[in-house]
Amino acid sequence: MAAAEKSGALDEGPFYHGTKADLQVGDLLTPGFSSNYRPEVIMNHIYFTALGPDAAGFAAALARGEGRERVYIVEPTGPFENDPNVTDKKFPGNPTRSYRSQSPLRIVGEVTEWARQTPEELQRWREKLVKAQGEIVN
Template structure:
């Protein structure tokens, strides 16, 4: 990988970069910045291509990209200099995880991400081998019912929200889990504000088995958490209940 990276730390130079798209690519292929955009208007060209060291950002980019194919996340190697997207004059914050770096030179595809880590955010104190089962008081909506599903996600960002918004008095915790049965898209998030499932959130009627805990995650800001809680309270006042049947 090229080490001539603008505006980044030595730590970033050692990290793996990702690119999210719907294009079907193979190792050795180039992703050219002069191709039409994957996201937004397809009738104009760009002078840069996006990449990121954050897998969550690439997952979002792949899921919201235009096109008919499946969202794909590739491991890429920049062949030129890399900058921070906040330095671009036309950059605007998206309000969700989005690609944080750019390059004016092509990216070389090194491989595709096919092995996914699955997370569960909670306040429960668990250990490897424990099972997380349906049938608990829900975090959102009517607290007199119990859940029919247990929820999990491929993105650390979504797991952080689960941990931060979970009911209870303990600290938020994020566990790496493996499902013991089939999983399906979480309909509370799939095709709601965004087409597809950009948070990669799923649910299962069967327990999840805890394999390990993520101990060094850094959560959302207090302001973001408060805004999210306010939004959930508004939905509750409107009588909007999670889909859990």
């Protein structure tokens, strides 16, 4: 994918996005919504991973909202880059295979099975996120 080469991203897909939004194949995920981790921050990018459905499912579990957790297979519609919130800041070399784009992501499928965290594990992560003092690179 030319967008990946241009941005220095390591992956060409498949890509996944975890959310609680109820969407359909062909719908677009766009930036411009509140951060799941800092609701006062409006995000300039849409985030996704090539690590697999388990990673996206974890993000869906931590997402705000009341809907059921969903993992979508997505296709970037424009250039994307390594997520600077984790790449070379927390995990050099992007082992999380996390990316972001200012362009929409097109939903091309949905995954219904992935490894889910226990309620206790999710609560520990939520507590860590509340205590996190790092800045979001938006």
